[in-house]
Amino acid sequence: MAGIMKKRWIALYVENEAGVLAKVSGLFSAKGYNLQSLTVGTTEHPDVSRMTICVSSDDVTFEQIKKQLNSMIEVIKVIDLTNVPIHMKEVLFAKIKQITSEEKAEVFRIAETFDVKPIDIGPDAIILESTLTERRNDELVALLRESFKHIDVIRGGAVAVEGISTSCR
Amino acid sequence: MEITGRKLFVKGLLAEGVDTIFAYPGGMVTDILDELYKTTEIRVVLARHEQAAVHEAEGYARATGKTGVVLVTSGPGATNTITGIADARYDSIPLVIVTGQVNRSLIGNDAFQEVDIVGMVRSTAKDAYTVANREELGQRIKMAFYVASTGRPGPVLIDIPKDIQVASGSPDYPEEIHLRGYKPNTGVHIGQLKKAYKLLHSAKRPLILAGGGVRISGAQEELTALVNTMQIPVVTTIMGKGSISEDSPYYVGNAGMHGRYASNMAITHCDVLFSIGTRFNDRITGDLNEFASNAKIIHVDADTASISRNVVVDIPVVADARLALSKMNEWAEPMKTEAWISEIEGWQQKHPLLMRRDKGLSPQMIMGGIDRVFPEAIVTTDVGQHQMWAMQFLPVTKDRPMFTSGGLGTMGFGFPAAVGAKIACPDKDVIAITGDGGFQMNMQEMATAVTNDSPVIIVLLNNQYLGMVRQFQQFFYGKRYEITCLARRKGCPENCKGPSELCPPYEPDFMKWAESYGVEGLRVNAESDIIHALETAKANSRAGKSTLVEFDIAFDENVLPMVKSGNPIDDMILK
Numbered sequence: 001m002a003g004i005m006k007k008r009w010i011a012l013y014v015e016n017e018a019g020v021l022a023k024v025s026g027l028f029s030a031k032g033y034n035l036q037s038l039t040v041g042t043t044e045h046p047d048v049s050r051m052t053i054c055v056s057s058d059d060v061t062f063e064q065i066k067k068q069l070n071s072m073i074e075v076i077k078v079i080d081l082t083n084v085p086i087h088m089k090e091v092l093f094a095k096i097k098q099i100t101s102e103e104k105a106e107v108f109r110i111a112e113t114f115d116v117k118p119i120d121i122g123p124d125a126i127i128l129e130s131t132l133t134e135r136r137n138d139e140l141v142a143l144l145r146e147s148f149k150h151i152d153v154i155r156g157g158a159v160a161v162e163g164i165s166t167s168c169r
Numbered sequence: 170m171e172i173t174g175r176k177l178f179v180k181g182l183l184a185e186g187v188d189t190i191f192a193y194p195g196g197m198v199t200d201i202l203d204e205l206y207k208t209t210e211i212r213v214v215l216a217r218h219e220q221a222a223v224h225e226a227e228g229y230a231r232a233t234g235k236t237g238v239v240l241v242t243s244g245p246g247a248t249n250t251i252t253g254i255a256d257a258r259y260d261s262i263p264l265v266i267v268t269g270q271v272n273r274s275l276i277g278n279d280a281f282q283e284v285d286i287v288g289m290v291r292s293t294a295k296d297a298y299t300v301a302n303r304e305e306l307g308q309r310i311k312m313a314f315y316v317a318s319t320g321r322p323g324p325v326l327i328d329i330p331k332d333i334q335v336a337s338g339s340p341d342y343p344e345e346i347h348l349r350g351y352k353p354n355t356g357v358h359i360g361q362l363k364k365a366y367k368l369l370h371s372a373k374r375p376l377i378l379a380g381g382g383v384r385i386s387g388a389q390e391e392l393t394a395l396v397n398t399m400q401i402p403v404v405t406t407i408m409g410k411g412s413i414s415e416d417s418p419y420y421v422g423n424a425g426m427h428g429r430y431a432s433n434m435a436i437t438h439c440d441v442l443f444s445i446g447t448r449f450n451d452r453i454t455g456d457l458n459e460f461a462s463n464a465k466i467i468h469v470d471a472d473t474a475s476i477s478r479n480v481v482v483d484i485p486v487v488a489d490a491r492l493a494l495s496k497m498n499e500w501a502e503p504m505k506t507e508a509w510i511s512e513i514e515g516w517q518q519k520h521p522l523l524m525r526r527d528k529g530l531s532p533q534m535i536m537g538g539i540d541r542v543f544p545e546a547i548v549t550t551d552v553g554q555h556q557m558w559a560m561q562f563l564p565v566t567k568d569r570p571m572f573t574s575g576g577l578g579t580m581g582f583g584f585p586a587a588v589g590a591k592i593a594c595p596d597k598d599v600i601a602i603t604g605d606g607g608f609q610m611n612m613q614e615m616a617t618a619v620t621n622d623s624p625v626i627i628v629l630l631n632n633q634y635l636g637m638v639r640q641f642q643q644f645f646y647g648k649r650y651e652i653t654c655l656a657r658r659k660g661c662p663e664n665c666k667g668p669s670e671l672c673p674p675y676e677p678d679f680m681k682w683a684e685s686y687g688v689e690g691l692r693v694n695a696e697s698d699i700i701h702a703l704e705t706a707k708a709n710s711r712a713g714k715s716t717l718v719e720f721d722i723a724f725d726e727n728v729l730p731m732v733k734s735g736n737p738i739d740d741m742i743l744k
Contacts (some may be wrong), residue, residue: 015350019298023291030292058483067474073296073316073351 003058007036009081009088009160010065010066015074016042023072024051033057033065037134037157048076052159054134081160085167091156092130092137098150099124106147114140133169134158171337174306175204178267178334181310181342187238189229189592190214191222195242196282197269200334202240214592214621217613219246223253223324223587224611227262228589231572232547236263236318237589239392243269244282247328248289252579254324255293257577260408261385263322265313270299272332276607287328295323300330303338311346320353320471322385324445345510354471357488365443365467365484365501372441374509375401376464378424378453381408381575382446382471382490389413389495389567392445398501402431402513406447408575411565421513422522425453425734427557430741433732435513436461437739445469446490449479450576451734459737469493518742528723530696532630535720536562538699539600539628542707545569546598547590551583551607554636558730559602566615581610584627588614591623598626598710605631605655605679615715616685624715626706632724633668633675640727644742668724683717691718 014020021040028035036054043050062082064088081088085128096107107126111118114136120127130137137155146149160169172180178201182190189212194202205213211298216222219241226237237257241250247268257264271280276299287297294368296316300309317325369375383392392412396403396419404412404424413420422429424436436442442464447453449468454460460480468475469490474483486493505619531675536559539548545568550556554573565571572590574582587601608629619624639653648666655673657665683690691702699720706716730741 018301019287019291022288026291060477064478066473067476067478071472071474073348076350 002153003060005056005058007054007056008062009158010053010055010069010159011079011081011160011162012053012069013043013077014049014051015076016047016049016064020049020074023074024048024053024069027072028066031064031068033061039157041159046070052081052157061109079162081162085163086160086169087163087167088133088158088160088169089131090134090158092132092140093154094128094130094141094144095125095152096128096144096148096150097125097152099126099148103148110140110143110147116140128165135169170340172340174270174303174329174334174336174338175200177307177338177340177342178310178329179204179208179211180340181307182238183208185310185314185344186235187211190238190240191216191225191229192240193219193222193242193246195244195246196270197243197271197331198240198246198267200331201267201269201329202227213240213445214617215608216585217616218611219249220252220581221611221614221617223257223264224579224582224585225249225268225589225614225617227253227257227260227582228549228572228586229470229593230262230264231570231586231592232590236265239264239266241266241268242282243271243286244284247284247286250326251290251293254290254326256574256577256579256582257324258293258295260574261381263317264324265317266294266324266326268326269329269334270330273330274332277331284454286326290326294326297326297328299328300333303333303336306333306338307342308346311343311347315346315348316351320351321475339502354473354487354489357492358486359496361484361486362488362493362496363500365486366468366497368465368467368484369401369441369443370399370502370504372439372504374438374440374579375399375504375630376435376439376442377401377403378406378436378442378444378447379403379409379412380445380447383409383412385446386471386489386491388446388491388494391491391498393417394498395494395501398498399504400506400510401443401504402435402506402510404428404435404576406453407560407573409447410560414566415485415564419510421517423560425738426455426734427561427728427730428738429517429522430730430743431513431516433730433738433741434516437463437737438512439464441465441467443467445493446471448475448576451479454480455732455736455738455740466469467577483605491498501524521714524726528726530694530699530720530722532558532726534696535628535630535697535722538703539563539602539632542700542703543569543598543600546600547572547587547594548600548602549573549583549587549590551601551603552578552580552609553604554632554640554728555602555604555630556728557637558630561728563602580607583609584608585611585614585617585623586624587627588618588621588623591618591625592621595623598707600626600628601688602628603630604636605629605633607633615688619686619688620711624710624713626710627715627717629679629717630717631675631679631719632721632722632726633672634724636724636726637728639724640731643725644731645726645733649653651691679717679719686715688715688717691716693718693720
């Protein structure tokens with residue numbers, strides 16, 4: 001039954017009440033599902049939250065995950081975002097430390113190439129702020145790790161919205 | 170006029186038709202108990218352990234079809250219910266478990282007898298929540314009963330902080346509840362079901378696998394009608410036993426780890442497997458790659474998440490079993506299955522279910538005695554060898570249901586479940602078939618039976634061992650009987666391979682134990698005494714007295730056939 005492991009995304013509408021986040025995340029650990037990221041925030045309705053969940057799984061397990069989520073009483077709706085047009089973004093901060101002026105210039109070049117913003121700067125450090133896609137952020141992190149020794153990366157997890165006429169993931 | 174939370178709680182129970190609660194007192198439920206003291210319509214049964222209270226509620230729920238209710242205090246009272254909650258979840262038994270909780274101001278402080286019970290049962294209960302405030306109390310109680318009893322039934326835990334029990338608020342208990350995230354399937358996709366029917370009808374070697382869902386939805390008649398018209402053989406799971414009459418010419422037997430040879434062969438050789446109300450537990454399937462490998466599989470289940478979880482199915486149908494079967498009965502036409510049925514009959518002849526008769530009392534004789542003396546009774550079993558023997562040799566009928574712990578396999582289930590069933594049905598004989606291991610896990614409940622005038626017949630198969638594990642040790646671990654002998658003491662030889670005249674006495678002496686409760690104890694060693702002992706137990710039961718009948722059976726009696734865990738189900742150990 002084991003198939004090919006792929007990254008997949010789900011949007012989840014849930015009741016905005018205590019214990020729901022624990023219940024959803026608890027499902028992933030209890031059943032041994034591979035949770036990559038989970039973000040949550042309230043929607044335009046204060047009593048409803050929306051989660052964006054990224055999992056890595058094969059087809060069969062993914063079907064089971066959706067069914068298990070659907071069977072939770074506090075889950076109002078499960079939307080599979082894997083194969084639909086979506087816009088996806090992830091907030092990322094990268095603090096590059098103990099760098100020379102020469103390396104600083106390199107950070108600026110990378111920032112320009114990736115279209116991310118330097119938002120803070122000191123004598124030997126820079127903070128970059130990114131709202132790229134998750135994959136683009138992966139590439140950015142890979143490059144920063146290759147180029148600099150001392151970096152802190154803070155990632156927020158992806159959020160996604162169904163597209164209207166375009167898609168960006 | 171405002172009323173207290175505890176008053177609203179009792180009002181809610183009455184609105185839900187609750188007449189019996191299985192309970193154990195403690196600091197955080199004394200207010201509710203005080204309210205129940207003033208209520209004559211609800212009987213509060215004092216269990217002797219919270220786990221047993223849950224099993225009693227399970228027995229009660231199975232016997233009545235109603236939701237079983239348990240009331241316990243916070244902390245250890247709550248944690249003791251967890252095994253019972255998991256048991257009810259696996260076997261789809263509707264329960265509402267009410268736990269008292271410390272005052273909201275103390276939650277999180279590691280207060281005396283405070284535990285996060287909701288967090289603990291999150292993965293086993295069907296739903297669980299702590300009531301957040303007095304305003305939502307009525308809603309939450311309503312919700313617990315609704316969720317527990319609808320869809321695939323299960324246990325719901327509701328945790329009520331003590332300050333909410335005494336706080337004043339609205340006297341209204343909601344008449345109905347709407348949950349936007351919970352919609353049990355009440356219909357059936359006709360197109361999908363038609364596809365399933367066509368596939369089934371096209372088969373040369375069709376087979377029906379019936380699970381506990383058939384009983385839960387009350388679909389036994391519909392299944393029987395379908396089987397009779399289409400002439401399809403039926404195998405069952407442990408929970409599905411009794412889905413059709415065991416006298417039916419189409420009934421093959423239980424399948425799985427200790428199923429009949431013919432049942433497992435039929436699964437392996439069928440070309441369409443129509444499974445209904447079963448989860449394809451690993452005890453049924455064995456090696457998944459080999460399971461029904463020649464068959465297209467149809468799976469009908471009320472629970473979407475049960476479909477294609479363990480076995481990938483060709484045609485999934487999400488539906489209540491009864492609804493699906495009655496629809497199929499409208500289309501049903503006879504099939505040509507004589508050759509297939511005689512092939513199965515051949516397997517039955519080749520390896521029939523029979524036990525040896527050369528070593529004194531055999532479990533088959535005991536089950537035969539129960540069958541003869543108790544055509545009408547409620548039977549419960551514990552977990553282990555005796556459970557499998559009951560499954561093999563004691564037919565389930567309309568008048569003789571059997572309650573067992575199938576999914577979780579909870580030792581200690583059988584006796585309290587019988588007590589709960591007896592409390593629910595005082596006019597029926599209730600028999601707990603148990604072993605000397607499992608019985609000792611909850612035998613304190615004899616006090617519950619005695620004090621509630623609820624006599625139970627205990628059929629105790631004593632082989633001096635934790636037999637199911639001992640059997641594993643015999644077959645797969647070179648007879649190294651590590652901690653499975655219940656008589657073993659410090660002075661026993663290191664590598665004991667079985668009992669002898671040198672054995673220390675077996676403790677407890679169940680006869681003396683029975684006597685201490687004012688209950689009749691009977692010890693049976695010979696086949697000729699079986700009927701008389703059971704008749705005595707029956708007379709006692711009707712005169713309001715419990716009986717413990719202890720049958721001494723050979724320690725090395727095995728449950729056969731047997732499939733080694735993880736092997737294909739047609740790979741059976743037969744002797």
